[in-house]
Amino acid sequence: MRFPRSRKPDSLARAAVLGIAAGRIAIGAGALLATRPALKTLGFEASDTSARALARIAGGRDIALGLLALAARNDRVALREATAAAAAVDLGDAVCFAIAGRDPAAGRAAVQGILSGGAAAAVGAWAVRRLS
Numbered sequence: 001m002r003f004p005r006s007r008k009p010d011s012l013a014r015a016a017v018l019g020i021a022a023g024r025i026a027i028g029a030g031a032l033l034a035t036r037p038a039l040k041t042l043g044f045e046a047s048d049t050s051a052r053a054l055a056r057i058a059g060g061r062d063i064a065l066g067l068l069a070l071a072a073r074n075d076r077v078a079l080r081e082a083t084a085a086a087a088a089v090d091l092g093d094a095v096c097f098a099i100a101g102r103d104p105a106a107g108r109a110a111v112q113g114i115l116s117g118g119a120a121a122a123v124g125a126w127a128v129r130r131l132s
Contacts (some may be wrong), residue, residue, distance in 0.1 A: 020086070025070075031056060035052045036052070038059075045059070093113060
């Protein structure tokens with residue numbers, strides 16, 4: 001039995017999701033390949049071995065999520081699922097940065113993380129609705 005193909009994704013939601021995916025891949029690559037400068041750009045002043053290891057783990061995760069969205073770009077259902085997963089991760093990031101922001105030493109990194117994670121989660125949630 002053959003199943004009908006999913007209808008194509010909403011073009012505006014698709015463009016937003018793919019834009020975030022491209023940014024996610026770029027940031028992930030930076031975290032993996034140029035960890036110290038990437039941490040500094042993101043607002044982290046000190047970067048010990050633990051911070052660099054966590055940045056590389058997050059970089060790998062971001063590359064995987066970005067590639068998943070790119071792979072699903074022409075399938076509405078798969079793109080919606082990939083977007084929902086990425087939006088959940090982004091919301092989790094924003095919450096973690098908000099918790100870290102209670103420490104004054106987190107400073108700019110916490111604010112940037114809350115804003116970028118929150119914005120990506122909001123756009124992701126919006127895109128999920130449009131891809132339904």
